Amino acid sequence: MSVTTLIKKNTYVDSVSLMSISTRANDIAGVEQAFVAMATEMNKAVLSDLDLLSPELADAGGSDLMIVAVTAPDVDRDQTLAQIEALLARRGPVGDEAASPPRTLGAAVASDPDANLAVIAVNGAYAAREARAALENDLHVLLFSDNVSVDDEIALKTLAHEKGLLMMGPDCGTAIINGTALCFANAVRRGPIGIVAASGTGSQEVSARIHELGGGVSQLIGTGGRDLSAAVGGITMTDGIRALAADDQTKAIVLVSKPPAPEVEKRVLAEVATAGKPVVVYFIGGSEAAVTAAGARFAASSQDAALQAVRLTVDAGAAVPALDTSAVASVRARLRPEQRYARGLFCGGTLCDESMYALLDAGEAVYSNIQRDPAFLVRAGDPGRGHTFLDFGDDEFTAGRPHPMIDPSLRLERLVAEAADPSVAVIVMDFVLGFGAHEDPVGVTLPAIAQARAQAAGRHLEIVGYVLGTDRDTPALSDQISALEAAGVTVMHSSTQTGAYVGAVVRKETAA
Incomplete structure (x- = not known):
């Protein structure tokens, strides 16, 4: 093993670009x-945890860029570094104008005075400062960066609210504003349905199902995952509801x-009651009584949320196909008696939650790194036990690494490890298409x-896959599904169906 390092002083590259570059660098031959x-x-x-922190790297400053490549001894290290630097050089468009892009927010505003939204993806230590500067320049903000303090989040959202602006984030990964997809989002048609979401993949799933049912999205406003916490108070969620209530489209x-803090749920539902438009509420594991009391429509699943919205706006007769469980009996017949458990390996937190709740609702105990019951909470490095569902997009897995929608390497290692457990009957995985995601999530898996x-070998292992995407996404949704089916994977056609199918296979009362 040979380790090569390079420090590029005072060279900033945004985190979105770095996630993609790191993934492609790992694909270089010999790396x-x-x-x-x-x-x-x-x-x-x-x-340091990887035993790769040299004294030079330890002394590097926060504005420096680190390149570390571990290669086979016979690999030309200079050539490897040159290839990685070429990836850095190719990250933006070419041409005279792109040769010297604005280096500050002020310069960017001056270069395009008509812009009214800033997407910020910088190190968390600087993210709040840049977001505040954008708001003070009367720009709406999508803050992709995480590691922003709760106090900073509250201050930013309060300022945005006072100025009549939207503060999406921090840690906001998905939005569609006036038909333009930002960060991770899918290609969906425009239409009359507005979405406000504290969940990235949850909003992707709902928007994709709306598209599949013939509907379209007017706006998709992300809030960031902490917005509905007691501390933050749902500031962006309520501002988003007001914005969509005022939007003629x-x-x-x-x-x-996910379920808001109780006092925040009351505040959000009070806003819903005055929206003047039909509102469908999908709070995973939430209270139907509270939603209906506010005059809103309760959705039991992401698929149900999309279906109700389409019926309200586009097609009153819209329907989704029933889950075909005809194969469940034959799958169960092929399992050994000790094969009783499901292991979920997810890129999307809401997709993980939805499948996990399908088992919880059936009376099964589920361990997870996003479990709200501390008795069933597991950490990233813990081995699977019983039913274990992991969200590989959670902060514990992504610290210092690209999101699994870009770099699925940790999940692939876990897939092989879980398959070796003789108690495992089902492994379920999601594959997320869309802007910013891996160019071939199925192929790499x-x-x-x-x-x-x-x-x-010697026992049946049921592998279940769900591809989140639309017929307008790249790579083609149909090609991804076909590749999974050719590999013997059982493919579901929505997140909701995925959880229901896995639950049917492992449910205790039907055990052999």
Whole structure:
């Protein structure tokens, strides 16, 4: 093993670009591991944990860019560095104007006075400062960055509210504003349904299902995952509801979130009651009584939320196909008596939640890194036990690493490991298409699926996959599904169906 490092002084690259560059750098021939990141204390801690932190890297400043490449001994290290630097050079458009892009927010505003929204993806230590500057320049903000304090989030959202602006984030990964997809989002048609969501993949799932049912999205406003906490108080959620209530193009509103803090739920539902438009509420595991009391429509699932919204606006007769469980009995017949458990390996937190709740609602105990019951909470490095559902997009998995929608390597390793457990009956995975995601999420997983089946030699291992995407996404949704089916994967057609199918396979009362 050979380790090559390069420090580029005072060279800033945004975190969205770095996630993609790191993934592509790991695909360079001869590279065993590549790490391209800003020299923040968190990233240096990750390198230290990997035993890759040299004294020079330890001394690098937060504005420096670190490149670390672990290669085979016979690989030309200079050539490897040159290839990684070429990836950095190619990250933006070419041409005279792109050669010297604005280096400050003020310069960017001056270069395009008509712009009214800033997307900010900088190190968390500087994110609040840049977001405040954008708001003070009367720009709406989508703050992709995480590691922003709760106090800073409250201050930013309060300022935005006072100025009549939207403060989406921090840690906001998905939005569609006036038809333009920002960060992770899917290609969906425009239409009369507005979405406000405290969940990135949850909003992607609802928007994709709306598109599939013939509807369209007017706006998709992300809030960031902490917005509905007791501390933050749902500031962006309520501001988003008001914005959509005032939007002539929006005829119905969908809210998506994990269960809010009780006092925040009351505040949000009070806003819903005065919206003047039909509102569908999908709070995962939330209270139907509270939603209906506010005059809104309760959605039991992401699919139900999309279906109700489409029926309200576009097609009163819209319907979704019933889950085909005809194969469940034959799958169960192929399982050994000790194969009783499901393992979920998810890129999307809401997709993980929805499948997990399908089992919880059936009376099954589920361990997870996003469990709200501390008795069933597991950490990133814990081995699977019983039913275990993991959200690989959670902060514990992504510290110093790209999101699994960009770099699925940790999930692929876990897939092979879980397949070796003789108690596992089902492994379920999501594959997320869309802007910013991996260019071929299924293709990069197929070798690991083959390894998993080899690990389970002599026993049937049911692998279930769900591809979140639309017929307008790249790569083609149909091609991704076909590739999974060719590999023997059972493919579901919505997040809701995925959870229901897995629950049917492992449910105790139907056990052999």
